Amino acid sequence: MGEFELISHYFAAAACAQAGDGVALGIGDDCALLEVPAGEQLAVSTDTLVAGVHFPHNPDPYLLAQRALAVSVSDLAAMGAAPIGFTLALTLETANTDWLQAFANGLDQMARACSVSLIGGDTTRGPLSLTLTVFGRTPKGLALTRSGAQVGDLLCVGGYLGDAAGALPLVLGQRSDDSTAAKALLQHYWSPQPQLALGQALRGKATAALDISDGLLADCGHIAAASQVCMQIEVDKVPLSASLQACADDQAARQCALSGGDDYVLAFTLPAVELSPLQTQGWPVHVIGRVVAGQGVEVLDGYGNKIIQAVGGYQHFGRDGG
Amino acid sequence: MGEFELISHYFAAAACAQAGDGVALGIGDDCALLEVPAGEQLAVSTDTLVAGVHFPHNPDPYLLAQRALAVSVSDLAAMGAAPIGFTLALTLETANTDWLQAFANGLDQMARACSVSLIGGDTTRGPLSLTLTVFGRTPKGLALTRSGAQVGDLLCVGGYLGDAAGALPLVLGQRSDDSTAAKALLQHYWSPQPQLALGQALRGKATAALDISDGLLADCGHIAAASQVCMQIEVDKVPLSASLQACADDQAARQCALSGGDDYVLAFTLPAVELSPLQTQGWPVHVIGRVVAGQGVEVLDGYGNKIIQAVGGYQHFGRDGG
Numbered sequence: 001m002g003e004f005e006l007i008s009h010y011f012a013a014a015a016c017a018q019a020g021d022g023v024a025l026g027i028g029d030d031c032a033l034l035e036v037p038a039g040e041q042l043a044v045s046t047d048t049l050v051a052g053v054h055f056p057h058n059p060d061p062y063l064l065a066q067r068a069l070a071v072s073v074s075d076l077a078a079m080g081a082a083p084i085g086f087t088l089a090l091t092l093e094t095a096n097t098d099w100l101q102a103f104a105n106g107l108d109q110m111a112r113a114c115s116v117s118l119i120g121g122d123t124t125r126g127p128l129s130l131t132l133t134v135f136g137r138t139p140k141g142l143a144l145t146r147s148g149a150q151v152g153d154l155l156c157v158g159g160y161l162g163d164a165a166g167a168l169p170l171v172l173g174q175r176s177d178d179s180t181a182a183k184a185l186l187q188h189y190w191s192p193q194p195q196l197a198l199g200q201a202l203r204g205k206a207t208a209a210l211d212i213s214d215g216l217l218a219d220c221g222h223i224a225a226a227s228q229v230c231m232q233i234e235v236d237k238v239p240l241s242a243s244l245q246a247c248a249d250d251q252a253a254r255q256c257a258l259s260g261g262d263d264y265v266l267a268f269t270l271p272a273v274e275l276s277p278l279q280t281q282g283w284p285v286h287v288i289g290r291v292v293a294g295q296g297v298e299v300l301d302g303y304g305n306k307i308i309q310a311v312g313g314y315q316h317f318g319r320d321g322g
Numbered sequence: 323m324g325e326f327e328l329i330s331h332y333f334a335a336a337a338c339a340q341a342g343d344g345v346a347l348g349i350g351d352d353c354a355l356l357e358v359p360a361g362e363q364l365a366v367s368t369d370t371l372v373a374g375v376h377f378p379h380n381p382d383p384y385l386l387a388q389r390a391l392a393v394s395v396s397d398l399a400a401m402g403a404a405p406i407g408f409t410l411a412l413t414l415e416t417a418n419t420d421w422l423q424a425f426a427n428g429l430d431q432m433a434r435a436c437s438v439s440l441i442g443g444d445t446t447r448g449p450l451s452l453t454l455t456v457f458g459r460t461p462k463g464l465a466l467t468r469s470g471a472q473v474g475d476l477l478c479v480g481g482y483l484g485d486a487a488g489a490l491p492l493v494l495g496q497r498s499d500d501s502t503a504a505k506a507l508l509q510h511y512w513s514p515q516p517q518l519a520l521g522q523a524l525r526g527k528a529t530a531a532l533d534i535s536d537g538l539l540a541d542c543g544h545i546a547a548a549s550q551v552c553m554q555i556e557v558d559k560v561p562l563s564a565s566l567q568a569c570a571d572d573q574a575a576r577q578c579a580l581s582g583g584d585d586y587v588l589a590f591t592l593p594a595v596e597l598s599p600l601q602t603q604g605w606p607v608h609v610i611g612r613v614v615a616g617q618g619v620e621v622l623d624g625y626g627n628k629i630i631q632a633v634g635g636y637q638h639f640g641r642d643g644g
Contacts, residue, residue, distance in 0.1 A: 024363055028548070029467050030400035030532050031365035031458070036358040041346055043353035044441065046409040046455060050448035078352035087368040089411075089453040119366065122453070126372035131411040131444070131453035133368060136353070145351050210352050226350070 010104040011088070011118050022084040022137065023119055032119035034084060036137055042084075043136040043143060045075035051128035056172060061099045063190040064130075065106030070192045071213070072132040073114045074264040077199035078211040080144040081136030085119035086111075089131040092123070114194060144202055144209035149227035149269040153207055155289040156275075158195045158266040160241035161216055163188040165260020166248055181246035188243075192264040201283055202268055209268035215259045217308070219267055220297045227269075230294030233258075236302045237288045258299065258308075332426040333410070333440050344406040344459065345441055354441035356406060358459055364406075365458040365465060367397035373450040378494060383421045385512040386452075387428030392514045393535070394454040395436045396586040399521035400533040402466040403458030407441035408433075411453040414445070436516060466524060466531035471549035471591040475529055477611040478597075480517045480588040482563035483538055485510040487582020488570055503568035510565075514586040523605055524590055531590035537581045539630070541589055542619045549591075552616030555580075558624045559610045580621065580630075 011027070025033035036042045049068050051057050069086065076083050088107070092099075111117060116134065167189035169175040170182055195211070202209060208227055212219045216238070220231040238257045245253055269291050270278075278285050289300075299308035333349070347355035358364045371390050373379050391408065398405050410429070414421075433439060438456065489511035491497040492504055517533070524531060530549055534541045538560070542553040560579045567575055591613050592600075600607050611622075621630035 024462075025465070025467065029469075030397040031367040031403065031465070033401075033460070033465055034358075034364040034366060035462075036356075036364060038360045042356040042358060042364060044356060044409065044455075044457070045353040046411050046442055046444050046453070048411040048413055048444045048446045048453065050413055050446050053446060053448050075352040079355075081353065087366065087455060089368050089370040091370055091372055091451060120368055122368050122370045124370045124372050124375060126375050126451060127449040129413060129448060129451060131368070131370065133366075133409060133455040135366070138355070140346075140357075143347070143353070143355055145347065147351075 010100045011107065023117060026117065026119050027121065034135060039140050040137045041140050041143060043076055043079045043081035043138055044133065045072060046131060046133045047072045048129060048131040061103035062106035065103045066110045066191045068130045068132055069107055069110040069114065070194055071264060072134045073116060073196070074192065074194040074211040076134055076136035077194040077196045078144065078209055078266060079136065079138060080142060080199040080203040081138045082200060083114055083116040083196065084135045084137060085117045086132050086134040087119060088121040090121065090123050091126040091129045093128060114196065139203070142203040144199065144206050144268070146208050146210055146223050146226035149208040149223050149229050149291045151229055151291055151293050153269040153291040154272055154275060154287050155231055155233065155291060156268050156270050156285050156287050157239065158198050158284050160239045160244070161212065161263050161265060162244050162253055162256030162260050163241050164262035165256035166244045166253065177247065179246065181243040184243035185247060189262065194264060195266045198266055198283055201278065205274045205278065206268040206270050209266055212263045212265050212267050213261055215261045216267065217258050217297050223269065224296055228295065230292045230296055230298060231289065232292050232298045232300060233289040234300050235307065239286045332422045333429065345439060348439065348441050349443065356457060361462050362459045363462050363465060365398055365401045365403035365460055366455065367394060368453060368455045369394045370451060370453040383425035384428035387425045388432045388513045390452045390454055391429055391432040391436065392516055393586060394456045395438060395518070396514065396516040396533040398456055398458035399516040399518045400466065400531055400588060401458065401460060402464065402521040402525040403460045404522060405436055405438040405518065406457045406459060407439045408454050408456040409441060410443040412443065412445050413448040413451045415450060436518065461525070464525040466521065466528050466590070468530050468532055468545050468548035471530040471545050471551050471613045473551055473613055473615050475591040475613040476594055476597060476609050477553055477555065477613060478590055478592050478607050478609050479561065480520050480606050482561045482566065483534065483585050483587060484566050484575055484578030484582050485563050486584035487578035488566045488575070499569065501568065503565040506565035507569060511584065516586060517588045520588055520605055523600065527596045527600065528590040528592050531588055534585045534587050534589050535583055537583045538589065539580050539619050545591065546618055550617065552614045552618055552620060553611065554614050554620045554622060555611040556622050557629065561608045
């Protein structure tokens with residue numbers, strides 16, 4: 001079976017999930033064709049996941065596909081974009097039919113959950129890795145960027161932090177735990193839920209936004225740098241799930257929430273006046289700090305003392321890498 | 323140096339090459355934002371190149387970058403699209419500054435040649451591979467697809483075929499040759515020129531088109547399948563460069579032209595009435611056969627005898643691979 005047949009056979013479901021909505025021509029030609037209504041812009045993001053770097057070697061293909069697509073779609077949520085479609089570049093050691101079928105099922109599951117369809121791709125032989133490029137649309141001028149945070153804004157997140165980092169020892173097989181709490185953490189790691197509806201609800205309200213992939217401190221550092229402000233976090237206000245608190249002691253849980261990556265929860269800045277209406281409408285908006293004059297990120301303890309003044313988080317190439 | 327800094331530092335030139343033309347927000351946020359004028363569609367294509375599969379291990383980074391971008395942009399040419407931008411997902415074993423600088427220079431060179439700008443990307447550690455996603459635009463309804471070939475149309479190509487396949491023994495170090503002809507073949511392999519202007523000139527004229535990446539026979543097979551017709555090729559009419567003829571005997575040169583991949587020359591079908599005006603305007607249009615009723619691909623010798631009736635060409639997963 002050739003390259004084209006391989007893709008079209010196994011990924012037909014994901015390709016059909018939402019075909020037609022903004023997709024004028026899908027998989028199978030030299031290019032796909034997208035339509036963007038007048039007055040809207042197309043949001044585009046690319047992410048690569050490599051075996052042994054972003055996920056363990058020999059992952060469950062169903063879970064891998066779910067996670068890879070969710071991670072990419074989360075960037076659309078962070079821009080306040082409504083999803084249209086995605087391309088998948090899949091590099092595999094061998095074309096095993098069971099593996100491909102399970103992978104395609106996971107992809108289809110997440111594609112349906114996110115209302116996004118597969119519009120094209122490439123399948124090649126090589127060390128296992130995936131590159132997804134996702135497409136969405138936003139009304140012109142209303143995309144949520146990282147550069148608009150204003151001194152005085154509230155710093156908010158859209159949900160619990162640290163669950164994915166809490167799951168990591170389980171994912172890597174360093175620890176085993178059959179508890180309900182541990183299963184919930186693993187669920188969060190493998191099947192993050194992009195906050196698409198929240199992102200769209202924040203259009204015209206949030207002054208800056210992103211999704212937390214590198215860790216709260218590192219990602220707040222990105223907003224701080226782009227907006228030329230300082231992000232002040234009150235550590236006691238960072239929301240922790242009951243599952244994480246059941247699986248880790250207080251200090252470890254806090255460390256996961258501040259520096260762990262892979263949560264794919266939105267972090268955003270909000271003028272104070274916008275808070276109450278959003279909370280009244282039931283959106284998950286947790287205030288964890290504020291935007292102040294300065295630069296970088298500060299973490300305050302319950303007494304208002306600075307306990308961290310730095311930017312951390314996982315980065316793929318360290319300073320010693322270059 | 324972190325992931326973001328790595329990309330922004332080395333790839334700043336390619337990012338700036340044409341910034342502004344259809345790119346509302348470039349590299350550095352969760353998503354890039356593209357604008358598509360009313361009445362136009364966005365063309366999207368993704369290609370992955372893996373070390374040891376699509377190019378030799380330890381390639382010249384400048385040439386690798388040139389070739390990778392050209393290969394991807396060629397898909398826009400095949401749709402008759404005008405290029406806007408591209409994303410680059412680069413996976414590297416190590417972040418070597420000299421390597422990155424040379425790669426960035428090659429990328430910039432081809433980005434300028436193709437009037438396309440880098441709008442986003444991802445840099446990860448792992449076995450060397452690249453995934454590029456390219457974006458272009460076409461007037462609505464005028465994109466060149468593979469499915470419109472009509473019985474009676476002429477089958478045409480936009481230039482010499484087989485040069486890249488002729489270069490392959492040199493690329494792989496199986497043969498060395500310092501002749502001018504050999505250098506020309508290598509130049510074609512590493513720096514293919516996407517036929518963007520020709521693709522746009524064929525809008526509203528060609529009934530089907532693609533770029534030859536898998537080889538003439540395999541790619542004509544794609545048009546035949548999509549259009550439900552048979553593509554009949556007259557082997558003596560397939561244009562061969564003087565360089566290829568200098569480096570290979572007649573039979574080998576013909577084999578390169580029919581089955582070799584990587585030429586990135588356009589193949590297209592054209593109602594006979596369209597031929598003369600295009601040739602008069604100076605477009606490189608070589609008639610190599612015709613569209614007939616049936617299916618698949620036939621190759622005729624100079625006496626009109628069928629010498630091949632099959633579809634071949636390089637496919638990444640063979641029948642025995644699944």
